Amino acid sequence: MDKVDRILAQWRRERPDLDVTQMGVIGRIGRLRSQLSAAHERVFKKYDLSLASFDVLATLRRSGPPYALSPSELIDWTMVTSGTMTNRLDRLEKAGLITRQRNPEDGRGFVIALTDKGFELIDAAVTEHVANQHQMLEALSAKELEQLDGLLRKWLAAMNSAENSENS
Amino acid sequence: MDKVDRILAQWRRERPDLDVTQMGVIGRIGRLRSQLSAAHERVFKKYDLSLASFDVLATLRRSGPPYALSPSELIDWTMVTSGTMTNRLDRLEKAGLITRQRNPEDGRGFVIALTDKGFELIDAAVTEHVANQHQMLEALSAKELEQLDGLLRKWLAAMNSAENSENS
DNA sequence: TGAATATATCTTGATGTCAAGATAAATGGA
DNA sequence: TCCATTTATCTTGACATCAAGATATATTCA
Numbered sequence: 001m002d003k004v005d006r007i008l009a010q011w012r013r014e015r016p017d018l019d020v021t022q023m024g025v026i027g028r029i030g031r032l033r034s035q036l037s038a039a040h041e042r043v044f045k046k047y048d049l050s051l052a053s054f055d056v057l058a059t060l061r062r063s064g065p066p067y068a069l070s071p072s073e074l075i076d077w078t079m080v081t082s083g084t085m086t087n088r089l090d091r092l093e094k095a096g097l098i099t100r101q102r103n104p105e106d107g108r109g110f111v112i113a114l115t116d117k118g119f120e121l122i123d124a125a126v127t128e129h130v131a132n133q134h135q136m137l138e139a140l141s142a143k144e145l146e147q148l149d150g151l152l153r154k155w156l157a158a159m160n161s162a163e164n165s166e167n168s
Numbered sequence: 169m170d171k172v173d174r175i176l177a178q179w180r181r182e183r184p185d186l187d188v189t190q191m192g193v194i195g196r197i198g199r200l201r202s203q204l205s206a207a208h209e210r211v212f213k214k215y216d217l218s219l220a221s222f223d224v225l226a227t228l229r230r231s232g233p234p235y236a237l238s239p240s241e242l243i244d245w246t247m248v249t250s251g252t253m254t255n256r257l258d259r260l261e262k263a264g265l266i267t268r269q270r271n272p273e274d275g276r277g278f279v280i281a282l283t284d285k286g287f288e289l290i291d292a293a294v295t296e297h298v299a300n301q302h303q304m305l306e307a308l309s310a311k312e313l314e315q316l317d318g319l320l321r322k323w324l325a326a327m328n329s330a331e332n333s334e335n336s
Numbered sequence: 337t338g339a340a341t342a343t344a345t346c347t348t349g350a351t352g353t354c355a356a357g358a359t360a361a362a363t364g365g366a
Numbered sequence: 367t368c369c370a371t372t373t374a375t376c377t378t379g380a381c382a383t384c385a386a387g388a389t390a391t392a393t394t395c396a
Contacts (some may be wrong), residue, residue, distance in 0.1 A: 002325065007245075010230040010300070015294065022315040025313060026204060028320040033201040035249070035327040036194060038268060053384070062178040070314070072344060077175075086346055088338040091381095108391045117262040126183065133190040139326030144319055151316045152196040157170065158307030158386055220352065252353055254376055259351095273359045276374045307377060 004028055036136060042133045047125040048095075054086050054129070057097060057122035060114045068113035070103065097121060169194060174195055211300045216263075216291040220256050220295070225265060225290035228282045236281035238271065265289060 004027040009021045030124050037051065044054050045088035053102050058143060059077045069077075103109035110119045116123070137145060172195040179188045205219065210223050228235050237245075243253050257280060258292045260266045265286035271277035272290060282290070 002328075003245075003323070007230065010232070014232055016229050017289075018271070018295065019302070020298060021313070022305045024296070025305065025317050025320060026301055026323055028317070029197060029201055029204065031247075032320060032324050032327065033197055035324070036197065039327070039330075060183050062175065064178070064182055070344080073345095074343095076169075079199075080382095081384055082345060083347075083385080087382070099327075100232070100260050104345095106344080106392075109381085110345075123183075127186065130186045130188060133194055134187070135321070135330075137190045137193065137326065139323060140319070144322075147315065148244045148319045148323075149196070150195050151169065151312055151319070152193060152200060153188070154312075155305070155307060155316075156172075156196055159200065159207070159304065160170075162303075218351080238374080239376095243375095246352095249354055250375060251355080251377075255352070271374095274362075274374080276359095278375075 004031065026094075039058055039136055040129070041134065043128050045123070045129070049125060052084075053092055053095075053097070054093060054122070055123060056085075056088050057114065057118055058126060060098070060112065061119065061122045061126065066113065067119060068111050070109050071112060072109070074112060092118070172199065207300065207304055208297070211296050212293070214296070215289055217289075217293060218316070220252075221260055221263075222290070222293060224253075224256050224260060225282065225286055226294060228266070228280065228288065229294065233244045234281065235287060236279050238277050239280060240277070242280060246278070 004024055007027065008020050008024055011018060011023070025112055040051060040054075042049060045055075050059070055078050056074060059074055060069060063069055063073075069102075071082070071085050071089065074089075077084060078085070089098065089100060093100050097115060099113050101111050101113070103111050140148065172192055176188050176192055179191070205264060208219060208222075212218060215222075217225070222247050224234060224242060227242055231237055231241075239250070239253050239257065242257075245251060246253070248256070251267050257266065257268060261268050265283060266304065267283055269279050269281070271279050308316065
């Protein structure tokens with residue numbers, strides 16, 4: 001009987017007309033996400049990073065040489081708004097982790113690139129990050145992990161197609 | 169091959185020394201959460217609510233008569249800081265959805281209670297909210313739902329106990 | 337070629353959140 | 367009784383985010 005179960009029990013008492021079966025899974029996703037975020041932040045802080053800055057640097061790093069993308073490409077990967085990305089890039093530039101140069105082939109755009117310092121920082125951080133994620137999932141067996149991944153993948157695919165069919 | 173798969177593929181190419189198996193599940197939890205939030209907000213907006221205000225009103229509603237709790241109790245249920253709760257209560261009070269009175273039995277504390285308007289609003293909103301959650305999970309069968317819930321529950325319990333054993 | 341439209345990014349203003357510290361009241365001994 | 371500590375809540379200041387609008391450049395097609 002965890003906190004989510006207690007919430008469901010309260011609703012069943014107060015609103016027996018509602019079927020709150022789905023609320024458990026959805027509630028657990030939310031709680032899990034915030035626990036996972038907190039666990040992630042502990043590693044990020046060691047490198048003076050936030051989830052926001054890690055996200056951008058990691059996207060540049062895994063894109064491969066020359067470790068450079070446009071703000072628009074970064075927006076696509078990270079799924080934030082353009083205003084948020086501008087703010088993230090401002091901070092990273094100030095910290096000397098990225099450079100921001102006009103795109104010579106498109107005067108509207110910029111090229112965001114990792115500096116050497118940025119490359120080294122994210123490379124070290126991601127190593128520890130991955131080890132940390134291993135720990136977070138220690139409680140589940142390989143089989144359970146695979147099962148969970150399958151279910152989440154299916155659900156996510158359905159959510160995405162529901163969202164897309166909305167604006168048609 | 170969804171976006172998460174593409175991210176893993178990039179890491180495997182760029183950092184073959186890392187085992188990124190766990191990153192898939194964790195990434196999907198995050199993406200799912202933001203899709204679910206967005207889907208929730210669509211209903212909340214119809215009632216001029218945000219996730220933040222819905223959260224507080226729903227906690228009061230499901231606590232049962234007299235639909236009143238202290239800020240501390242609300243903080244426990246919603247897992248936000250005291251500063252965040254003060255801010256949420258300020259807005260809800262201004263909107264006439266709750267009242268905030270000194271606790272006659274403890275001069276340090278307050279009693280937060282639903283107004284009639286607040287009660288009616290949250291009761292209508294939660295009805296639609298639950299129907300909305302049904303839709304979000306349409307893609308999974310009852311069996312899959314149960315399986316998913318079991319895995320999430322196990323994982324969450326492990327994360328919680330890991331967190332608690334830290335501060336000991 | 338020029339005007340209309342589309343695209344890339346930045347700016348602005350409002351919200352929501354947290355951490356740390358302030359304030360006031362309650363409680364627990366000496 | 368009275369001081370030290372604890373508890374409940376609010377305040378402050380810094381961030382991060384989004385939506386909407388501004389700006390500048392590119393593209394399209396009449």
